[in-house]
Amino acid sequence: MAIFLTVMLAVYAAGIVLPLTIPVRPTLQNLLANSLAGVAATLGIVLGATGVVAPDPLTLTWSSSIPLLAFAVRLDALASFFLLTISLVGLAAAIYAVGYLRHLPSRVSPAALGALFNAFLCAMTLVVIADNGFLFLIAWELMSLISYLLVVTDHEDPDVRYAGFLYLIMAHIGTAFIVVMFLLLFQQGNTFSFEAFRHPERVLPTSLQTVVFLAALIGFGTKAGIVPLHVWLPYAHPAAPSHISALMSGVMIKTAIYGILRVSFDFLGGQFPWWWGFLVLVIGAVSAVLGVMYALMEHDLKRLLAYHSVENIGIILLGLGAGMLFHAYGLEDLVALGLLASLYHTVNHALFKALLFLGAGALLSATRTRNMEEYGGLLRRMPWTGACFLVGAVSISALPPTNGFVSEWLVFQTLFQSGQVPSLLMKLMLPLAAAMLALTGALALVCFAKAFGISFLALPRSSHARHAEEVSWTMRIGMIILAATCVLLGLAPMVVVPLLDHVIQPMTGRSIAGQMLALGGWTLIPVDAEFSSLSSPVLAMLIAGSAMMALALTALAGGWREKRYARTWGCGLNLSPRMEYTATAFVQPIKRVFGTIYQPTLKLETELMHESQYFAKSRRFTVRIEPIFETYLYLPVAAIMPALADRLRVIQAGSLHVYLAYIFVTLVLLLLIAL
């Protein structure tokens, strides 16, 4: 295992250095960088899979000359699980990137991009395997900075620069909180070793533990994109090249979930008051609902997907929060269920979100636009991409027989166990969270009906879409791998659940896989067979069977063999793309219903002819959604800052004497205080 780990890190290192050493041969640089990343990711998959089931964690330590920093890595089940997720998505993205990079503008150097890609994967790997706070912070910051560099790949576009700037600021605010958290934990034993955090010499008082937890929640939450810290996410994720977006949205934000789990269940030992879990639950519910609601209004495909990351992080936090809440009431089996559901959704989201981003990248490279309103009819031109995107869309909408359905169903089952909680308030709140989740699921379905329908069906709306061609084979393979795993993880919970059970066992001390899997693993029973059970293979067979039946019936009725071609009813007009349902129109009813939240503004500007008021020269119609958090939370704060700075400028008089006087007064005061 140790050999595998070293080789994996060495291959990543080679992937960072080697492409840069090759002189101007873009194709070779591209191939080399991505194949090295692919090899390293494959090693990561092996390592992660073995690490999850290994009885003892693998620990490696190299001491360093820098005080408090030790190159300590530990591959326990939790770290292995995240390593597996990262490597799986990393592998698909690496294969995809070989073809994708050919479509990027030539001024983007494939060598630099490949090196950064390797470095990004390597940094994320280090984040999850680090066993020392110092090393963790270094890896975390590397991850943020490298992803920033990747976000601003297209830095000539001012919007991209703005996205990068916003991302950088938010990333550093988050890191500041994580630093505070580690410094507080550092006080337990004057060391940054995770082992010391786990088994502290002296336990922090409860009030400080609360601060640690809240700092972790804010710090990691910024990276995860929980509401209201999500503002950077819809800007930064779409700005990066698509295979990078897939990594950022699919796995980078998962490192934050890793961090929250590590801190709350490992460092704090799972000893916490009920309101911590409740807080996570509320954040999860709000993030899920608002995320999907904003996603619905987006017509930029990648921004839409980015908002869905907010939603899915919310769903993951719903499972996690419910688990934490049950823990406070000592319902350990349900804790295990909540964590299992949340981890299941973590890996699922990583897979289908990466798949969807790769699909969006394929559409982008085929049509040169991200605006959904300019797509249409792409299924006929890009069948492979369309099929893979459909699998992703079905998954993210939590429809059977895909993985998203199983994990979201498990989250539901967790939330439905409110009956066992003694607190009346929680008895009310948990079903409310379940209702929010139901709303989220429904809206997600609408959203992807829109995304898939508008993009792939009907007539092409622009010449880009009319001339789109299927993407290269490497890109297709990258997507097919992810689509296949999405379906597999949906059909085979009997494989996934025992694996996840290994992961959560050290955290909760319970093993629930045995009682969850009945009939040789064909049926999933979260709590009680009386209450609920699910057999996804049977469900899949039922769906397939009924589809077959429908086909058979059609065939019997003769409709299959006899084909009649006729013009679509068009009121005597020729059908044109202008008659199609647009994305904006598709979501108009929802915009009306949730008008309070969206605060939509319609604006119709008419420029009239000079000569006569009855003829309009041009008309401009704009629909705008008010981004609540940006308008009412971030902009006021941003407005206060320059005002404050203006006030502070008074002390910057520009006079040497005044500056000397400041130093002097400070010196004398300090001397007197030190007395």
Place this chain on the structure above:
Amino acid sequence: MSWLTPRIGAQLVDLGSAMLLLTCFAIVAQRRLSACVDLFALQSAFLAMTATLVAFLTGTRHIYIAAALTVVVKSVVIPHVLRRVIERLNVTRELVMNVNVPASLLICGALVMTAFIITQPIISFGHLLTRNSLAIALAIVLIGFFTMIARQKAVTQLIAFLVMENGLFLGATAATYGMPLIVELGVFFDVLIAALIAGIYTNRLQDAFDSVDTSRLSELKE
């Protein structure tokens, strides 16, 4: 010299330190720049005397070298450079002050008291015969710093900076019988270079503003 008991020796060191402090006050009260330079040379001579005394009483050889350097660098070379600067710039008096002379003297008096209050707890722990000079050394540093703030001409500020350095040197002698020789050599070199650079900078200031008033520098503000 049997009459030179440690007790009398300590008194003599205190006397030397007191003379240093006195010249400090004289510098603060003085308006004529050439007189300031002379006073600084005198102060450095007192410093060299005090250092020699400490070297003699404690038998710490390397302080002799430091004392000799003090005489050469601070009593001869730097005052010479400063006189040349004053001559060339044709400024003889400090006309505008941020804090006038009587107020400056009062503040300096307060600073001496502060220095004594601050060092009180430290002195009672010390066993060195020079320990009482520590308070005076701190007072000299503070007065030097204050003079930099209170005076506007670059030449006076340079002198004040050198006075601070003298205070630090006295402090080092008082607290630990001097720094290691290599450090002291380094410090002397630094001071010399600082004085030369400040001399050049003063000339540039004169060229740019027709004045060596450093408050004019605020015109460079954005």
